[in-house]
Amino acid sequence: MPSKTKLYGSFLLLTGLLLLAYGLPPRYDYSPPKPFHGQGWYNPFEGESLRWSRANFHIHSRTWGGLTEGRQSPPEIQAAYQKLGFAWIGISDYQQVNPQSPIPLYEHGWSVKKVHQLCFWPKEVVWVDFPLPQTRGMKQAILARLRPTTPFLVLAHPHFLHSYSGSDLAQLGGYDAVEVLNRYGDSVAEWDSALSSGHYAPILAHDNVHDVTNPHELMSRWTEVALPAGASQEALQEALRAGRTVGYKNRTPAPITSAYPQLARVAFTGETLLVQLTFPADSLRLIGQGGKVRAVAYQTDRLAYLPQPSDTYLRLEAFTAAVELYASPLVRGHPARRGIPPVAWGATLLQWLLVALPGLWLTGIGVRKLFVRRARPTSATQ
Numbered sequence: 001m002p003s004k005t006k007l008y009g010s011f012l013l014l015t016g017l018l019l020l021a022y023g024l025p026p027r028y029d030y031s032p033p034k035p036f037h038g039q040g041w042y043n044p045f046e047g048e049s050l051r052w053s054r055a056n057f058h059i060h061s062r063t064w065g066g067l068t069e070g071r072q073s074p075p076e077i078q079a080a081y082q083k084l085g086f087a088w089i090g091i092s093d094y095q096q097v098n099p100q101s102p103i104p105l106y107e108h109g110w111s112v113k114k115v116h117q118l119c120f121w122p123k124e125v126v127w128v129d130f131p132l133p134q135t136r137g138m139k140q141a142i143l144a145r146l147r148p149t150t151p152f153l154v155l156a157h158p159h160f161l162h163s164y165s166g167s168d169l170a171q172l173g174g175y176d177a178v179e180v181l182n183r184y185g186d187s188v189a190e191w192d193s194a195l196s197s198g199h200y201a202p203i204l205a206h207d208n209v210h211d212v213t214n215p216h217e218l219m220s221r222w223t224e225v226a227l228p229a230g231a232s233q234e235a236l237q238e239a240l241r242a243g244r245t246v247g248y249k250n251r252t253p254a255p256i257t258s259a260y261p262q263l264a265r266v267a268f269t270g271e272t273l274l275v276q277l278t279f280p281a282d283s284l285r286l287i288g289q290g291g292k293v294r295a296v297a298y299q300t301d302r303l304a305y306l307p308q309p310s311d312t313y314l315r316l317e318a319f320t321a322a323v324e325l326y327a328s329p330l331v332r333g334h335p336a337r338r339g340i341p342p343v344a345w346g347a348t349l350l351q352w353l354l355v356a357l358p359g360l361w362l363t364g365i366g367v368r369k370l371f372v373r374r375a376r377p378t379s380a381t382q
């Protein structure tokens with residue numbers, strides 16, 4: 001049985017480490033939400049004709065000796081998606097860039113609450129993470145660490161285990177896009193929170209497949225990019241950043257093989273926004289500030305709307321029996337993104353003093369009680 005001293009030492013060590021983990025990460029000075037504003041509109045789909053190519057950037061292959069989920073090898077995965085006409089495939093193994101992935105990327109994160117990020121075209125793989133439930137400061141610190149290592153940084157599945165809340169997305173800075181649709185949880189409300197705060201975050205949608213032979217997984221969600229299939233990866237990167245993307249959710253139990261509505265034209269005629277689809281949908285709607293419905297149309301392939309002064313962003317949704325369509329937003333002014341906020345040094349120093357320093361002290365005592373043997377007092381001479 002462990003001695004009382006050992007038990008006491010373990011308790012002090014764990015408490016100390018916990019205080020250090022939560023006391024050390026910096027605090028940030030988040031700027032208040034600043035909804036999109038300006039006279040003109042930024043329209044990512046501007047142009048005469050739109051050509052679409054299909055993409056999925058969240059795929060897990062068999063790796064890490066089977067420790068992580070993922071059943072197939074990259075060639076088997078590629079074959080499955082090529083059969084379905086996908087132009088862009090990214091294998092997003094955890095904490096490593098798969099050399100056989102056509103688009104180089106990886107999924108960062110090993111925390112219990114699955115606060116994950118998709119890092120595209122990374123310069124390095126970052127192992128730093130906070131394994132316990134993360135404070136907003138910790139989430140921001142991770143984005144600050146990842147930001148210089150990747151040109152396209154995506155918050156993965158925010159709704160999954162509530163890894164990122166809507167208010168997180170409204171305050172954090174340094175991310176480029178949101179994975180709004182994911183088989184483990186769709187995050188439409190969280191996305192609207194980001195957009196309402198004035199942060200330009202285009203949509204990505206992925207099936208997060210672990211087994212490509214399971215028809216319920218494969219193509220349950222996917223992204224369409226307004227880009228010809230043979231374009232360069234530089235052009236793909238530019239299109240993703242610019243928000244030339246539409247996310248789809250499959251409402252049927254198997255991959256979609258029939259035609260489904262795509263955006264044919266998104267343009268202003270005078271002051272009026274005109275959206276046209278390639279096929280009629282059961283319903284079409286425009287969503288704006290605060291996630292509010294701004295316009296609806298039924299059994300049609302088009303919708304016209306005169307934006308009001310209170311409209312800061314507008315994004316399109318369309319619904320058929322087979323699919324749900326979510327387009328990246330049009331925004332007033334410029335597609336601005338918040339950068340990494342400055343560190344709030346006053347609050348950080350106070351936190352170091354009140355939390356981290358006592359943590360260090362307790363850790364020290366814990367280590368001494370557990371590992372440093374006390375010299376036995378030498379017995380007195382007889």
Ligand SMILES: [Zn+2]
Nearest residue numbers: 107114116156
């Ligand atoms: Zn994940």
